[in-house]
Amino acid sequence: MANISKNIKQIRIKNNMTQEELAEALFVTRQTISNYETGKSNPDIDTIIKIAEVFKVDTNTVIYGLPLEENQKRARSFAISYGIFLIILLIADFVIDKIFEEYVGFYPPPEQILKFTLFPFTFFVCGFYAMHIIGLFTPLKPLNNLAAKIIRVVIVLILLIIAIPMLYYASFFTFSFIKQLTQSSVHIRWPGFYSVFRNILLVIKYPFVFSILGALSWLFGLIYRNK
Numbered sequence: 362m363a364n365i366s367k368n369i370k371q372i373r374i375k376n377n378m379t380q381e382e383l384a385e386a387l388f389v390t391r392q393t394i395s396n397y398e399t400g401k402s403n404p405d406i407d408t409i410i411k412i413a414e415v416f417k418v419d420t421n422t423v424i425y426g427l428p429l430e431e432n433q434k435r436a437r438s439f440a441i442s443y444g445i446f447l448i449i450l451l452i453a454d455f456v457i458d459k460i461f462e463e464y465v466g467f468y469p470p471p472e473q474i475l476k477f478t479l480f481p482f483t484f485f486v487c488g489f490y491a492m493h494i495i496g497l498f499t500p501l502k503p504l505n506n507l508a509a510k511i512i513r514v515v516i517v518l519i520l521l522i523i524a525i526p527m528l529y530y531a532s533f534f535t536f537s538f539i540k541q542l543t544q545s546s547v548h549i550r551w552p553g554f555y556s557v558f559r560n561i562l563l564v565i566k567y568p569f570v571f572s573i574l575g576a577l578s579w580l581f582g583l584i585y586r587n588k
Contacts, residue, residue: 365409366400368426372416373398375427386415439585440493447490450483464538471538477531481564481571488575493585503582512581520574526561530554 373383373394380394387394387408396402404412413420422428454475461471496502503509533551540547564570578584 364426365403365424366398368423369394369404369412370398371427372412372418372423376416383412383415387411436493436497440490440497443486443490443493447483447486450479450486454479454483464542467538467541469534469537471534473534474531474538476565477527477534477561481527481568484568484571485575485578488572489579489584490575491572492576492579496579501580503579503586505582505586509581512577513583516574516577516581516583523561523564526557527564530558530561 373380380391380398384391384394393402397404409420409423413423416423457479458472458475461475464471492501529551533554536549539545
């Protein structure tokens, strides 16, 4: 019954009841309730049964705490699975980057492939995951009102505007790397390469932009929303 003090307070607050009201229902003083909630004293079994009756819960709830709500369980499961995915992603970034370091004589350097694929995606996931962890321990939750739906559309458009050119350049750098690796003479034209490349480089230089987009995606319920 180590957490019974916290459980009583949590159940009382959830039921919008003051210490005075609970004390009156149990025929004890307010100070007695305060002592229960601060851990200065513990209620006996009979009192636990009475508390359970007042709040219309079973005694296990008073002793062991409120059961996790469906959204809380889902949020925690999502945090665990997403955290594992993020760890795998970070390991992949590190390993592939180390592999590409061996090809120092290649131009353009194969590291550019990562700059246009895994690196920005990792920053996006980090921003999203950071917001989800904050949401687990604070009242902050993903928004799901009309304004949030509109902003979700805007975020999708921004992501597409950024992602499509980035994939184009990632394809170019991948092709260049394979061409040099295999010493192939195949040539492909890349129309409009330089016209957009400079603007995309600005995004690559400031990867925190993707963390912000990831955080906004969580906040406005683009990927994860409460049921």
